[in-house]
Amino acid sequence: MTLTRTTTVALAFLVAAGCGGGGGDLLSDSAGSRRRMPSCGSYTATESPLPAQDEAVRQCFLNAAGDGTQMEVTVTVESMEGDPITTIYRVLGPDDLELFVDASADKFSPVKTYHQRCTSVAAEGNGLAAGGCVTLA
Numbered sequence: 001m002t003l004t005r006t007t008t009v010a011l012a013f014l015v016a017a018g019c020g021g022g023g024g025d026l027l028s029d030s031a032g033s034r035r036r037m038p039s040c041g042s043y044t045a046t047e048s049p050l051p052a053q054d055e056a057v058r059q060c061f062l063n064a065a066g067d068g069t070q071m072e073v074t075v076t077v078e079s080m081e082g083d084p085i086t087t088i089y090r091v092l093g094p095d096d097l098e099l100f101v102d103a104s105a106d107k108f109s110p111v112k113t114y115h116q117r118c119t120s121v122a123a124e125g126n127g128l129a130a131g132g133c134v135t136l137a
Contacts (some may be wrong), residue, residue, distance in 0.1 A: 096119070
């Protein structure tokens with residue numbers, strides 16, 4: 001994991017903890033009951049360069065975010081210890097994104113699951129980084 005991605009994941013956990021989000025079944029309840037929308041697919045962001053297929057999945061989502069077109073993508077990254085952290089990124093409209101983060105397999109994560117609304121997303125390393133986020137209770 002790159003320092004940038006590590007910092008992004010750590011900041012996301014701090015934001016979630018500071019805003020009172022996360023814990024319990026928040027992800028499974030919120031993510032499981034979400035309204036279905038078109039999907040670009042899913043991929044795992046690793047240290048290696050993204051295969052063309054995974055880059056196409058990521059670019060599909062970034063294009064949708066840029067247009068404000070409803071779309072979702074699922075991205076899995078590894079924690080510093082190698083545990084999977086999976087995020088469902090969703091474009092709800094222009095400058096309106098929703099994230100469902102599941103870090104329940106990360107044994108060192110202080111926050112296991114949380115749900116956020118954000119205003120931006122960009123490519124960062126081989127993953128995605130959302131900005132302007134607030135954690136939903």
